[in-house]
Amino acid sequence: MPSPRYHREIPARFRLEAGKCAGCGRVSYPARKVCPACRGQEMEQVKLSPRGTVVTSTVIHVPPDDFLNEAPYAMAVVETAEGARFMTQVVDCDPSTVLPGMEVDLEFRLIRKEGKSGILCYGHKGVPGSV
């Protein structure tokens, strides 16, 4: 990922900042300028709670080059209490146990390294819920 784009995405990736439509209340993550539900353009900044529920998941056995050493690993669509959904890795557990309905906490982790000497890209990953 080019550094400028990574930099622009810091609010969403580092702090889980999302956008909430003032008209219909739909939460978009990452934040959008136009609401995909009602096309309203008045958006309020909200912060997602750092936990959610797995909606659907899969296990990656043949990963992209940057993730070769992590396979097999679980990818999941996670929904937070605010209704925002996004795809993330779920780590620190057996990937086969990551199934719909699983509660996860969102922890700040290293997502990937930009090659051997490039920048380090951080964001959030799911881990088994603490409650």
Next chain:
Amino acid sequence: MVARTGNRTLFQATHGPLPLSQRGEKRQNARSVSFGSISGTLGYPVRVPGDTTFVKRSWHQEVEMPGIVGYGAFIPRNRIKSEEIARQWGKDPATIQRGLLLKEKSVPGLDEDTITISVAAGRGALARAGIDPQKVGALYIGSESHPYAVKPSGTVVLEALGLGPEIHVADFEFACKAGTEAMSVALAMVESGRVEYAMGIGADTSQGAPNDALEFSASAGGAAYIFGREKLLAEFLHTYSYTSDTPDFWRREGEFYPRHGGRFTGEPAYFHHVMSATQGILDRSGHKPEDFRYVVLHMPNGKFPLAAGKRMGFTQKQMETGWVVNLMGNSYSGSSPTGLAAILDVADPGDLILITSFGSGAGSDSFIMKATELLPERQGLAPTVRSMLDNPRKYLTYGEYAKLREKIILND
């Protein structure tokens, strides 16, 4: 002595050893100084350029010290047992466990480093402090495994924690005492009145060469502390530092693993500095070992802190709560700060706590603090150290450990 020029006031705290001959004189000159009474035009003590007069503050003065308003810790979930490492290198596990008193250690995942540990610990500290992150005016991170050689860990951490951009940030390095170094400076920034709150973090994903004694202890973890003046969880009473040039452990630029002087790391390094700093702060404060309910000394292995504590008159009961090394290893800059977090997790109001760090090279920082009435209600607002030691963990084989610690040479 307080120097005043108009409404300008100069304040300087004394640190470090005081010649024995001056100690009596210092006590006689002791006077009560509160920060409110020496405030300068900006509401905090101001250094006046060119003015050679300064305040020498005695440790016996009744100075309103700032303290901890929030703390948090983080320990990765992966573990490797000492016997698994011993088996790999043909060593007797019982001898290792008996000699180093290490049962297992934490291991960072491929996606965990000093930055991610600092963020997790920092979030716990903010949760317990209950303050607006924007009011944190300084962030210091002590580590000997900052992920970048050039680019601060602190910039990533401040964005993730929602601090800044009006904030002073620096990464510190002083082997295993970089964490208390960060805490010392954060405390001083609040003490001086420069900032309302300051955060000091000690975190590491420690390195230890394969088949080296360090491999049994070098682990991952850290703790974060927010310092302030109001709603304290622990009031800081005294600080003291003791430092000399002692080449007991080092890592040259570009080298992957640290080197050490074997037995030289013991008496002239760890024991000399830890005991000198601890004795120094006891002398300055007038406290005796039995005054403390909890004591934590830096934990390079299980044996050293217990031996040093015993020599100075501390009991096992005083030391066992902060002695987390047997289950998590030595998280270098995170070691004694994590032990302190384990103590704060269970301390009662009024408990007196002593912490002494050690960083090779070499030096020690000692702090004395007292738990406040507010501490118990904040203890449960973030994960406790004990919960992270006891909750489900993944035990690794040596092969998995070598992969996660990137000890295996791979093609590009």
